[in-house]
Amino acid sequence: MSGVGHGHGGEHGGENKRIALLISVLALVLAFSETLGKSAQTIALSQNVEASNLWSFFQAKTIRMTVLRTAAEEAEVTAQQIGAAKAREAVEQRVATWRKTAERYDSEPETGEGRKELAARAKIAESRRDRALAAYHHYEVASASVQIAIVMASAAIITGMSALIWIAIGLGVLGVAFCGIGFFAPLAVHLF
Secondary structure (H helix, E strand, C coil): CCCCCCCCCCCEEEEEHHHHHHHHHHHHHHHHHHHHHHHHHHHHHHHHHHHHHHHHHHHHHHHHHHHHHHHHHHHHHHHHHCHHHHHHHHHHHHHHHHHHHHHHHCCCCCCCCCCCHHHHHHHHHHHHHHHHHHHHHHHHHHHHHHHHHHHHHHHHHCCCCHHHHHHHHHHHHHHHHHHHHHCCCCCCCCCC
16 A cells, blocks of 8 residues: 555655755754844944943033033123233133133043034934844834744645745745845945
């Protein structure tokens, strides 16, 4: 009683092994896309916090600088009304110190903590965040494609429909493509 196509050794057995191999490859791609997606999401969150902190520091420097400039302008007006030369000189020295501090708040290249430097650093963090978010979205599309491909390949084993295998392969290729886009050029394709 050796019937062709019955049991595990027939023509479906070889086909099922190929489908199982396809599912294994798809699962590998899924693991990569999920891992890379989680990493990109973590980077995006981290860079968003960094940008937010830098912009807050920028705002604090702006407020301090504005307060000092206003105080200096007010003190200059007051100095012009002071009759005693010694008192006027003291006010003018204070005004000069305030103006110098206000200039330092605006730009401090040595420490990177002037307003101009903070704004530049915040923009870099925003750029990194945007790149990581774009990559994350591509990895999510890749993961969804591969998950559907795995379901289609599994259904092909049960139903024997070869069209499902081709759909699974197509979705798998799409998943690999989106993994590649996410890794190499996340800003090249905009889906969201």
